[in-house]
Amino acid sequence: MIREVSGQWWFCCPRCGKKLYPLRAGAVCRGVLAHCRERHCGWSGEIIVEPGDWRQEKPTLPA
Numbered sequence: 038m039i040r041e042v043s044g045q046w047w048f049c050c051p052r053c054g055k056k057l058y059p060l061r062a063g064a065v066c067r068g069v070l071a072h073c074r075e076r077h078c079g080w081s082g083e084i085i086v087e088p089g090d091w092r093q094e095k096p097t098l099p100a
């Protein structure tokens with residue numbers, strides 16, 4: 038999942054929502070394995086960011 042926090046986009050843990058990796062607006066990612074560092078979460082999986090994710094989120098692209 039992607040989320041905007043204070044003007045910065047992040048790939049966030051799909052289980053607990055912790056911010057894991059900063060993204061540039063419009064980023065597309067597949068095949069990168071990540072591990073959530075939040076205690077008691079332990080999610081690990083693939084970072085998947087599709088072009089469609091950005092359309093759904095309606096990001097305000099920085100000028």
Ligand SMILES: [Zn+2]
Nearest residue numbers: 050053073078
């Ligand atoms: Zn997590």
